[in-house]
Amino acid sequence: MIYFRILLFLHVLGAVVGFGPTAAFGLLHSVGQKATGPGRRAIMEGIYAVATKMATPFDFIQPITGVLLIFNLGLNRTFFSQEWLWIAI
Numbered sequence: 001m002i003y004f005r006i007l008l009f010l011h012v013l014g015a016v017v018g019f020g021p022t023a024a025f026g027l028l029h030s031v032g033q034k035a036t037g038p039g040r041r042a043i044m045e046g047i048y049a050v051a052t053k054m055a056t057p058f059d060f061i062q063p064i065t066g067v068l069l070i071f072n073l074g075l076n077r078t079f080f081s082q083e084w085l086w087i088a089i
Contacts, residue, residue, distance in 0.1 A: 004072050011065040018058030021050045
């Protein structure tokens with residue numbers, strides 16, 4: 001049970017940290033377009049830093065923890081009858 005909880009925590013953390021900031025990139029980009037001079041560069045460098053140092057590593061955690069959760073819960077035996085799982089993947 002503790003293994004499941006750790007996997008679930010890492011999976012949710014990966015979703016929040018990995019995909020959350022990328023949702024804000026659209027807003028940051030529009031702000032960056034309106035900014036001038038060093039402000040524009042700082043915003044774009046911030047987007048790049050978040051994408052490369054934070055979001056990308058967690059994006060790799062998502063599929064790994066997802067597959068481990070599928071096997072941990074035993075859903076791999078009934079994988080083809082789990083339509084919600086197909087959609088999620």
